[in-house]
Amino acid sequence: MKVSGQTQTLSLVLITGIIIAMIGMAYAWGMPLIQKRTTITEYSTAENFILALDNKITDIANSGVGEATLDIPDGFVTVVGYDENDPNNNSVIFEFTTDQPMIINSSMVIIKTTSFGEVGTYGASEPRIITMTGEDAGTGHIIKIKLHYRELLSSTKGYKIALDPIKSTGTSSVKVSFDRNIVQSEAAANGGDLILTHIKLDVL
Numbered sequence: 001m002k003v004s005g006q007t008q009t010l011s012l013v014l015i016t017g018i019i020i021a022m023i024g025m026a027y028a029w030g031m032p033l034i035q036k037r038t039t040i041t042e043y044s045t046a047e048n049f050i051l052a053l054d055n056k057i058t059d060i061a062n063s064g065v066g067e068a069t070l071d072i073p074d075g076f077v078t079v080v081g082y083d084e085n086d087p088n089n090n091s092v093i094f095e096f097t098t099d100q101p102m103i104i105n106s107s108m109v110i111i112k113t114t115s116f117g118e119v120g121t122y123g124a125s126e127p128r129i130i131t132m133t134g135e136d137a138g139t140g141h142i143i144k145i146k147l148h149y150r151e152l153l154s155s156t157k158g159y160k161i162a163l164d165p166i167k168s169t170g171t172s173s174v175k176v177s178f179d180r181n182i183v184q185s186e187a188a189a190n191g192g193d194l195i196l197t198h199i200k201l202d203v204l
Helices: 002-063
Strands: 067-071 076-080 091-098 108-110 119-121 128-136 141-149 151-153 157-167 173-184 193-203
Touching: 002 067, 002 091, 002 128, 002 141, 002 157, 002 173, 002 193, 076 157, 076 193, 141 157
Parallel strands: 119 151, 157 193
Antiparallel strands: 067 173, 076 091, 091 141, 108 128, 128 141, 151 157, 173 193
């Protein structure tokens, strides 16, 4: 009876060990897949936010009136104003961190933009360019999605949305509102008048 009891105890220990090992293997194999799915979800949320923000900005710019507020998903927003002396001027940059890389360091991906360049064709090109870059931060991977507004040319004039930040950084929400239209004589890329539609962005 004593030997039988020891055998049962040993069997229980072995079975428990096997179960723990199997759980560990499942976790080791499954965790990267879970992280990948989480990263894809985070990216989709960020892209949808940027596209929604662009829709609000362009709708308000086209109508010349109105305002709208959008909640910022996990991450933070920086607005670099039209008049700022910065390579990223006239842009909204949404930055977030993921566990898995979405892009190779120093690479840039163009998102849902049919043409690239600082000047587009009025009526054919989008008034904005959306790009994504990434970098390794040691403890994670930093992803930046940039919404940049450029000039669109007709045969005689240029048109451009100009971003004016009230508060330029935040993690809570972005308020978009129409400010004013300004005509700059002979300031377009084709030598014609440049019509600037100023949009205020207040980031909280």
